[in-house]
Amino acid sequence: MKAVMGRPAAAGAQETRDALVRGAIDALKEQGFAGASAREIARRAGCNQSLVFYHFGSVTNLLLAALDEVSAARHAHYQAAVERATGLGELVDAAEAVFEEDLDAGHIAVLAEMIAGASATPGLAPEVAARIAPWRQFAADALGGVLSDTPLSGVIEPDVAAHAVVALYLGLEMLAHLDGDRTAALALFARARELAVLVEALSGPPEGEPGGREKP
Amino acid sequence: MKAVMGRPAAAGAQETRDALVRGAIDALKEQGFAGASAREIARRAGCNQSLVFYHFGSVTNLLLAALDEVSAARHAHYQAAVERATGLGELVDAAEAVFEEDLDAGHIAVLAEMIAGASATPGLAPEVAARIAPWRQFAADALGGVLSDTPLSGVIEPDVAAHAVVALYLGLEMLAHLDGDRTAALALFARARELAVLVEALSGPPEGEPGGREKP
DNA sequence: GTCTATACTTGGATAGAC
């Protein structure tokens, strides 16, 4: 009843891999790229340092696996949050909620530290860049779907704005993490919401959903 | 004819300090926080590794000195560029010009790497944060002076927007540096300029400068 | 002030026992 599937027989291998990835995420979040050593990650994972190399070949590969994990989890989560948003204001709401979650979980910190650390390790930059491209694409899709109904559609290109959103997201995370204070970022989301509803008002109420919402 | 002033007698001391600071800036830019070691910096400065500790006490102190140097140079330069801008559109122009200069000189990279690296070294975060506060303040002043004449003055608070500007600046630098391509950032500045002149048009032409500019 | 030499520490990576 064992080793019947394609999965290798040994017990706990996947658990160890997961623990190492989790440890890498936490290490990047709390100690940065420079502090995310094989020894530190293994300590957090509760296993031996050599397992980093057994399972991932190198520390760099493990860090990239951590970035993959975060990217996949985020993509699914963003998708769900954004699909619920019907207008620009709701999109800002979704962005704020997701921003706080990411901040707590250290997801954006992983991204930021990997970008900053890419300068140190030859060949790492393109790998990181390839894993960021989907984020930009996703932001572009979300913005494109919402901006089309507003007067901004003529002056704002979704992919240009998406680049700004990703950059802003990154910068806000770094500043918030630096001084352990996210109130400045939250104030910004609040203002963005005001601007969003202002723009929505300019575009005029669409034919659907005139006010009260009734189920047919 | 020597050692008459308050300056210590020895020759070339200040030159060495400057070379080390310059080496630290370049190392942070090209190899990141993790690659900015005493040995690497000294190699770039063309001197011995031990001089880092003689002049600055520790690598961390040298990196902070590099951040100080960049901050001071930037502040003076921004001031001059912003004072020339009379409207929102010209402010965007100034921001773009300064952004490219900073990108080339590695100034923002120093900032970004120090923020990212602050997680690795205990006690570094508040030091870095203290050196960023003036940037935010400066952006707030520049925005406050320009926004007051536009319809945005009611919905945008200068210090909130300043935080966003600093964060965006940081994020754009990181992304541009990551894939060695600043076209996405430049496209963003182009769109921002369009939006700026659009807002300026909404606020109506002010009494001064109706069109042609004549010297009285 | 600058250099060489060196002590000490940490980290990446591999070999081999279990």
Added chain:
DNA sequence: GTCTATCCAAGTATAGAC
């Protein structure tokens, strides 16, 4: 698959000669 033991490279920092 996991551990211990170990090698080697690189980094911080200090001491002492010049």
